[in-house]
Amino acid sequence: MDLKDLYRDVIVDHNRRPRNFGPLASANHVAEGHNPLCGDRLTLYVDVEGDKVADLSFEGNGCAISVASASLMTEALKGRSLAEVRDYFDDVHKLLTERDYTPRRDLGKLAALSGVREFPARVKCASLCWHTLVAALESERQPVSTE
Amino acid sequence: MSAQVADISEHTLGVSRLKRLRADFPILAERINGRPLAYLDNAASSQRPQAVIDAISTYYRESHANVHRGVHTLSQRATEAFEGAREKVRRFINARSVREVIFVRGTTEAINLVAQSYGRANLRRGDEIVLTWLEHHANIVPWQMLAAELGLVLRVVPIDERGMIDVAAYENFLGPRTRLVTFAHVSNALGTVLPVERMIALARARGIPSLVDGAQAIPHLKVDVQALGCDFYAFSGHKMFGPTGIGVLYGREALLEAMPPWQGGGDMILTVSFGGTTYNALPYKFEAGTPSIADAIGLGAAIDYLSALDWHAISAYEHELLDYATRSVSAVPGVRLIGTADRKVSVISFVMEGVHAHDLGTILDADGIAVRTGHHCAMPVMEFFRVPATARASLAFYNTAEEIDRLAVALTRAREVFA
Numbered sequence: 001m002d003l004k005d006l007y008r009d010v011i012v013d014h015n016r017r018p019r020n021f022g023p024l025a026s027a028n029h030v031a032e033g034h035n036p037l038c039g040d041r042l043t044l045y046v047d048v049e050g051d052k053v054a055d056l057s058f059e060g061n062g063c064a065i066s067v068a069s070a071s072l073m074t075e076a077l078k079g080r081s082l083a084e085v086r087d088y089f090d091d092v093h094k095l096l097t098e099r100d101y102t103p104r105r106d107l108g109k110l111a112a113l114s115g116v117r118e119f120p121a122r123v124k125c126a127s128l129c130w131h132t133l134v135a136a137l138e139s140e141r142q143p144v145s146t147e
Numbered sequence: 148m149s150a151q152v153a154d155i156s157e158h159t160l161g162v163s164r165l166k167r168l169r170a171d172f173p174i175l176a177e178r179i180n181g182r183p184l185a186y187l188d189n190a191a192s193s194q195r196p197q198a199v200i201d202a203i204s205t206y207y208r209e210s211h212a213n214v215h216r217g218v219h220t221l222s223q224r225a226t227e228a229f230e231g232a233r234e235k236v237r238r239f240i241n242a243r244s245v246r247e248v249i250f251v252r253g254t255t256e257a258i259n260l261v262a263q264s265y266g267r268a269n270l271r272r273g274d275e276i277v278l279t280w281l282e283h284h285a286n287i288v289p290w291q292m293l294a295a296e297l298g299l300v301l302r303v304v305p306i307d308e309r310g311m312i313d314v315a316a317y318e319n320f321l322g323p324r325t326r327l328v329t330f331a332h333v334s335n336a337l338g339t340v341l342p343v344e345r346m347i348a349l350a351r352a353r354g355i356p357s358l359v360d361g362a363q364a365i366p367h368l369k370v371d372v373q374a375l376g377c378d379f380y381a382f383s384g385h386k387m388f389g390p391t392g393i394g395v396l397y398g399r400e401a402l403l404e405a406m407p408p409w410q411g412g413g414d415m416i417l418t419v420s421f422g423g424t425t426y427n428a429l430p431y432k433f434e435a436g437t438p439s440i441a442d443a444i445g446l447g448a449a450i451d452y453l454s455a456l457d458w459h460a461i462s463a464y465e466h467e468l469l470d471y472a473t474r475s476v477s478a479v480p481g482v483r484l485i486g487t488a489d490r491k492v493s494v495i496s497f498v499m500e501g502v503h504a505h506d507l508g509t510i511l512d513a514d515g516i517a518v519r520t521g522h523h524c525a526m527p528v529m530e531f532f533r534v535p536a537t538a539r540a541s542l543a544f545y546n547t548a549e550e551i552d553r554l555a556v557a558l559t560r561a562r563e564v565f566a
């Protein structure tokens with residue numbers, strides 16, 4: 001087991017400087033995710049316009065894998081259609097859990113998460129934001145107050 | 148990095164004695180990720196000496212049958228071994244009688260037994276239970292469940308920034324409606340030793356019964372339930388080098404006698420008819436169903452093992468390890484210790500700036516070092532210190548200064564991964 005495989009430069013970078021971090025004024029879907037094992041908590045804000053994810057962001061507190069995964073996810077999905085988001089979810093889920101899985105699409109920087117599958121205890125950290133995204137999209141449209 | 152702290156190779160225990168002790172625990176020879184195992188997660192669960200493993204295996208090979216039932220030889224043999232283990236427990240904690248020693252699955256079940264049996268029978272709407280901010284979830288949630296059902300009030304004694312309980316503050320929580328006090332002997336998340344003797348005495352002086360969660364104390368401290376003066380004391384086998392699935396509830400006989408059974412079934416009855424059932428005597432009244440016989444016998448073997456150790460030397464050595472680990476870990480750049488009470492057992496909780504505890508856990512594991520990371524089933528403690536999680540190194544007498552050096556080196560490396 002090689003730590004370099006898990007903590008690739010992209011992951012370390014996105015943990016240190018998470019992209020799309022903070023509440024989203026235009027969000028109409030929001031959900032909270034919680035991983036009780038390690039105390040990771042994140043809130044996901046999604047602005048769905050028609051069948052597109054026009055914008056999304058997250059905030060919260062968690063380990064490097066969960067923060068980097070959420071950061072990478074928000075970067076990859078901005079502007080994608082809901083159908084594409086579902087495909088991404090399937091691809092990333094399999095990437096995290098199935099050995100030698102070849103994604104159906106070029107996952108770009110998200111491919112850096114493939115090292116996580118060698119660390120079964122950490123798969124939930126990487127998948128937390130994705131499950132939270134599904135919960136957000138399935139939630140009733142709800143305007144989010146940003147005070 | 149370890150050069151900064153004093154060498155403890157000349158420790159109380161002596162190198163050869165430590166080596167022999169370690170050889171008693173076969174799992175310590177395991178290699179994890181290509182490195183020798185450094186097992187620093189003893190507060191979650193300790194390891195077992197060969198004597199315990201042998202006792203369980205011998206029992207299954209030579210003596211197993213159901214207990215308290217058959218007239219046949221094996222059943223008598225099993226019953227003798229099982230009841231023999233109960234007597235070992237009695238002596239170990241200095242209970243007055245084996246009637247005060249109830250076998251349960253573990254500390255959690257022991258606390259639930261008190262909540263469901265003693266609590267239901269004795270507590271009424273508006274009554275208060277006093278506990279502390281240091282409690283493990285197992286000593287919070289059973290009371291919350293009972294409180295919600297019966298309309299009780301839970302009063303929580305705060306801790307200070309070092310993770311200690313102020314006895315004067317605790318005393319102020321004892322009021323006319325206080326019907327039970329319940330607290331940990333040792334905090335699992337921080338290692339703080341609570342001033343339980345005084346806390347129990349203050350409650351007793353007001354006629355309030357006390358329950359002590361001894362899960363973390365029993366592997367480190369000599370526990371004498373009569374000297375403590377508590378009414379209930381709960382602990383688990385697996386944290387004291389014994390098997391999982393077995394634990395003990397000590398209860399003062401007069402209280403247990405007056406309490407209703409909490410689970411019905413075989414073994415806890417004298418006679419059953421559809422006209423009415425009479426219950427068995429103590430301790431069987433609280434032991435419905437076939438018990439975990441082999442694990443009770445394994446617990447007896449763990450007690451034999453512990454009793455044969457030079458407890459004075461072991462205890463002194465654990466404190467040397469604690470001091471050494473405290474200095475080594477706090478010398479790592481970016482590390483902050485969580486819980487710095489005056490009186491602690493060998494548990495060190497800490498956070499590292501810029502590195503989440505869960506990442507620390509993975510990085511240490513790559514080096515063969517096992518620590519616990521997370522909230523340690525004590526989320527209120529995490530909330531108090533405003534940290535989502537900590538890493539916790541918890542040491543047993545078989546740990547070494549060299550393992551602590553490896554911990555310090557790996558922690559330094561963890562910081563570099565995220566630099």
